[in-house]
Amino acid sequence: MVATTNELDGMPVVASREDFDKTSGVLLERMIFNNRFLLVMACLLLTLLLGYFASRLEINASFEKMMPQSSPFVQNYRANAASLKGLGNSVRIVVENTKGDIYDPAYLEVLRKVNDEVFLIPGVDRSFMKSIWMPVVRWTEITEEGYKGGAMIPDTYNGSAESIKAVRFNVNRSGIVGSLVANDQKSSMIFVPLLETDNATGKALDYRAFSDQLSQIRSKYEKEGVRIHVIGFAQLVGDLIHGMIEVFTYFIFAAAIAMAIILLYTRCIRSTLLVILCSLVAVTWQLGFMQLFKFVLDPYSVLVPFLIFAIGVSHGAQKMNGIMQDIGRGTHRYVAARYTFRRLFLAGLTALLADAVGFAVLSLIDIPVIRSLALSASIGVAVLIFTNLILLPILLSYTGVSSKAALRSMKSSEAGQHPLELWLGRFTQPRWATAVLVITAALAAAGLVIASQLKIGDLDAGAPELRPDSKYNKDNAYITSHYRLSSDQFAVIVTGPDDMLLNYETLLEMDRLEEELRDLPGVQTTVSAASLSRQYTSAGFEGSEKWITLNRDPYVNYDAINYVYDSNPEMFNNQRSVAPIIAFLADHKAETLTRVVQTVEAFAKKHDTAERKFLLAAGNAGIEAATNIAVTHANRTMLLYVYGAVILLCFITFRSWRAVVVAVVPLMVTSILCEALMVLLGIGVKVATLPVTALGVGIGVDYALYLLTVQLVQQRQGLAVPEAYRAALVFTGKVVALIGVTLAAAVITWAWSPIKFQANMGILLAFMFLWNMIGALIVVPSLATFLLRSATTKSAMPIDAQVEWARALAQESPDGEDAKRSQA
Known part of the structure; x- marks a missing residue:
């Protein structure tokens, strides 16, 4: 029998499985393919088991996990959290009377019912909950007989005209208009601080359940003439979780798009289904392992299964294409699977390790939610090494591909016939290569100029995680426009010895910092024990305006501070040793937060003493400022580690610094252009968008690895x-083009997600997939034209001699081929 050889690597075409030497290949290959059935059965059982665990995976989030744990700001907050009630996780519920003002018996009755139902929701810190129906919210006035006060809505309230008149009088003399009552007095607020752990059950707060209960209350009472607005981290997470459930439908769209494009390319249903199946198996395993390791699926890690599926499709298509071409040459499907395993396992393994590095470096960011994302994604990549590099070739060795698809693949792969070969081959000509490199350099330079304007943190008011027209952002806009005190609170923590608030110097320094903060753009107002004690000192002297001051007498301060504590117990602890200065901000944009941080740091540097300290920071805006600082420090460090690891992996694979440059330069250009695109789209770098660049680099290097691996093999065999x-274009390059388009088309569906940061990630990842593909197909050959001309080859024979050598090789018998390989 006469055997021919594959022109790519000289492997003989073996039409019958019996003619193939099963002892050939490396040990790993023999272990895998000589035990195919056992491996398939093990994978089936493991899929069923992990699928069961995946079905039990919890969907939730955590306020604590959003904090950068090593940040001095967060450490200061956590050290004093027990003394800073109401400055952590909280929601604000505003009940609006759509038919008039709040001085309406029907409205007040609905407000009471809402207040009582919210009070009973698990996870509410009931001691510090506030509304005009809560007894802790009191009015106070000075009379001839001294201080006089009481509950905002007294026990004698019965809905009569006299009772309503008393409530109106109490509200107007209490000073809560603009905070708990709207400026136009047509709505009132219920302030609800939350506990991260439910004291009754000991379990973490279930944000989805909490949000669902609020939604039930909203839908129940909005039928009674009120409109309810809710903002706060818990409500935001609830909306994100519900958005996540809708996002799962995009997973179906992504899988359908990927399957349709691959099927259109291969015209083989069974091999296309196997590629999709193995990628879905990888997702199932990943979710199952997440549940076993006690991870939860949160709004930030929900995209990881999408990425694992996309990476799996990318690698699976390469394996399917290699097997298809060998079958088209007449090789038995079992032998074709082993050949493809030999050729592409190392390239695939290196590519997946690069993907893993792209995920793993995210763990450098000291934010637990990002570290969880990094770990869960790394698990997914580890799973892909088995499901797509091993399981898929095994399954294809059983099923093979349709004969029509194989012949069609071979016909399109004939030398000089494939459109990609005809069109892209010109970029190895010096004239075309020079033009490409000049354009690439110009794009990179322009991108650098634009990317220099990239901002850290939120660039928009409201919740940038959601769309501007979302219910949450509409609620936020209403509350911001109708209340004097915003929900963006930045708290400076003042600490000192016990009873420090009785000290005049301490109160004076706190008052001075408040004055500086109020002068900053973006700060609405401030409040602290110092500013409140001014009011109560005046009240102690018959309300005289000249006594709206801080008193040097500790006894006067003692009385004032006690009254502050009675009406505002969250303003300091029982020992009077920890007290916040709260700045209410107009927004939480990065510029606003930076101004506040710089002002407080400068003040603390001048006014801190051995005992009294002004520490940053608490409040939701203070935590966000800490997060912005952590993201700023991690952004470039993360990219440095990603590129360092990718360069190392490429060097191990190629053993040539020139090949490493050829592979990495297009990635760098894409990273620059991605940051420029973020500037043009108004996207800031924050927790939600920080992973994109790292993921783009890790996944994007796959294209260059598959293309250059084949190209360098050819060059080392003597080809120019x-x-x-x-040759690389015909074998792996056309699949690079296919996968680039497929992945971009799949992730661009995220652009319609109700979760804005997921939509942004979809746009950015689609951009990076396409540009990395273009870089691999156009920039890589252009660079190779100048850098890889002197690549080490096994032979320096001219082209004519190579042709004669290939013809002679093709005419040898299998025994002759074995002898030749033995001699080699």
């Missing part, structure tokens, strides 16, 4: 760059 590149 143009011929080697054309």
